[in-house]
Amino acid sequence: MNPRTSAQDVMRCDLCETAVVQMHCDTCLVNLCKACVGEHMVFDESKKHDIVPFKIRKSTPKYPRCTDHAEEGCEMYCNQCDSPVCISCVASDQHLGHKIVKIEQVLGERKNKIKKDLIELNENIYPTYQDIASDVQNTIGQLEKEYGDLSTAITKHGEDWHREIDKLVQELKADVDEMKNSQLKILQIHLDEINKKMSEIKDEIGSITVAVQTNEISKLFNVTTDINKYRNLPENIVPSVPKFKPVNIEAELAKIFGALPSSSLTSDKHGYSVKTTQISTQSESSPPVKQLLDEPETDIAIDTGFEYLYNVACLSDEKIWASGMDKTMKLFSINQGLLLKSITTKSGSEPMDIAVTKSGELVYIDENERTVNIVKNEKIEEVIRLQNWRPHGVCSTSSGDLLVIMYNNDDCPSKVVRYYGATEKQCIQFDDKGKPLYSSGLLYYITENRNLDICVSDYEAKAVVVVNQAGKLRFRYTGHTPVMKNKPFCPRGITTNSQSHILTADYNNECVHIIDQDGLFLRYIDCGLSEPYGLSIDTNDNLFVAESKYKKVKKIIYLKISEI
Incomplete structure (x- = not known):
């Protein structure tokens, strides 16, 4: 309503609704004319009505009610108790010796x-x-x-x-x-x-x-x-x-084309600067954060002398086991490249896969004999013997169990079996819908991730199949083919590192794929590899690759500790 073009009515008494307002009750917040003041005060005699002229309404203090004496208002204030008090409270011994002031002063x-x-x-x-x-x-x-x-x-x-x-x-x-x-x-x-x-x-x-x-x-x-x-x-x-x-530009493309440095937000106040992005501190038990190198480096190449080289397993940061198309398994010194020891399989057949246990003992698969064997003090002991199944891949877990991937000749889906010694503890073969997790073909490798996921390279299915510790499917990784090579994904060896990355050898594209623990592709390792087969990781996250064609084990450095 525009006050310049419209008339406004004066305020009327809330009781008679006819006379002009002259007074106000600050206790009840009621507008009154002088004639209605008496009527209002006798309407509710339980209250102390503070009647003031309308122009100074709301000027009377509203005293809080006393918690101990509900009918009284707190007109005083106790400095020691830092709380309002009523007259009855002051008269009692409750605030004896305390400094009491009028609440209006406070x-x-x-x-x-x-x-x-x-x-x-x-x-x-x-x-x-x-x-x-x-x-x-x-x-x-x-x-x-x-x-x-x-x-x-x-x-x-x-x-x-x-x-x-x-x-x-x-x-x-x-x-x-x-x-x-x-x-x-x-x-x-x-x-x-x-x-x-x-x-x-x-x-x-x-x-x-x-x-x-x-x-x-x-x-x-x-x-x-x-x-x-x-x-x-x-x-x-x-x-x-x-x-x-063609020059393989995938790893170098961003560097050649031009790259963006990381952006950041800073807070600038009175000459000091504080990063707004917080980095969570790592617990003492957590592994150090490491970054993938833009250019992985081949540090050492060890000539193994096999006709074809298939498998590699780290015994320590100084020694590796290797096996191939031969009945022997060879132990090499990493730094000198010297042959330290040879172990011949019990049956004279070539080992299909090898692994090293937590205690440092060599385990190998004899596919022809259908056995899993362990080498103790250079003596071979049979740990597991299968009847209708043939073992193909093996790994030793953090708990000391053995995980064995196996197949049969009846086109039955392959399966993973967990053993404690010779005792079967778990069988993983089908998903929640009853569908096979793995194909019925050959060429499998198996490893356990740091988060206890079980990772299998399924050559026949052209996929890496990852299940959790209970055997429930988490994801399938079906490759991320390099543009310059563009050949079908062909997974062979598989291993994991301290960052829970999964690394798998791609035989066709002659590189190693790195994916995270949830199946996200991160990067290739492509530094002149030829027909990569078996993989292994040492305690420093150095990668060892068995090159089938050239019979060499290459040590590749591909991670560095992140500078935070």
Whole structure:
């Protein structure tokens, strides 16, 4: 309602609703005319009605009710007890010797303090917050602009790269056409010469045939043959087509293209700076945080001498076991690369897989004999013998159990069995819906992760299958094929590290995949590996890779302690 164009009615008495308001009851918060004051006071005689002129309404203090004397208001204040008290409380022994003051005095002091706070809030603090909010809003706008410019710059740089790559592709294809045409020209000339010789040979054959069929001696004597010149066959020109050798740019691409440093938010106040991003402290029992190296390094290569190398298992940070297409298992010194010991399998068959127990004993699979064996003091003991199943992979767990992956010849899904000694403790074969977890094919490797997940490389299914300790499926990893190689994922060896990363050898793409404990792809290790097979990790998280083709075990450094 606009007060300039409309009339306003005066305030009326709350009781008679006709007379103009003149008084106010601060106790009941009721507006009264003078004639109705008496009626209001006798309406509720249990209260002490504070009647004041309307203009000074709400000026009478509202005393709090005493908790011990409900009918009385607390008009006094006990400084020792820091609480309001009534007259009855003061008269009692409860506050004997305490300093008692009128509550109005305390209220006045507190009101003055609150008024000062109110002035500071209105005149200083709130305007400051307004300025800060304006600055933050401006920063947000500037940030949007700068990140937009950053994205534009990256897009432009990408377009420049596309133009240069297209140009390079056209140049390479032009070189291919030129080399092809040059070799085709030479081969065509060579073919023309051969066809000419063939024509001459046909003429020679015709002349000789006529001479052989004639009875005229003179004509026969006139026939001369010189086939020696045809006995020297034409040279064999074999064209050599150059192989395109693409540079594997996957690991280096971000570095070549350009990279962004990590962004951070800081708080700047009075010359000091505090990071707003907090890093949780690690417990003493937690492993140190490690980062993946951008460029993994091959530190050592050990020649094992096997015809084909399949398996590797770390005994310690100084020694490794290796096995391959041979009946022996060999122990090598890592730093010297020297052969320290050889153990021959009990049956004379090659070991299908090897592992090292917590106590440092060598375990191996004899697929032909259907046994799992352990080497103690260089003597071989049979631990497990299967009847209708054949073992294929084995690992030793943190609890001292053995996990064995096995298959049979009846196209039955393979299974994982946990053993304590020779006693079967657990069988893992199907998921919650009764579907097989693993295929019925060959070539399995198995390992236990730090979180007690069981990880199996299923070669037939082209997948890494991970179940939890209870055998419930967590995820399947089916590969993340490198663009430059683009071959089907072919998992072989599998191992885990202190960060609970899962590492698996990709035989086809000649690299090692690193995924986290939830199946998220992290990175490849691709540093000139050839036909990687078995994998193992030492206590420092160094990776050992068995190269089947070159019969070498390579030690690869791919992690570093994070600098926090």
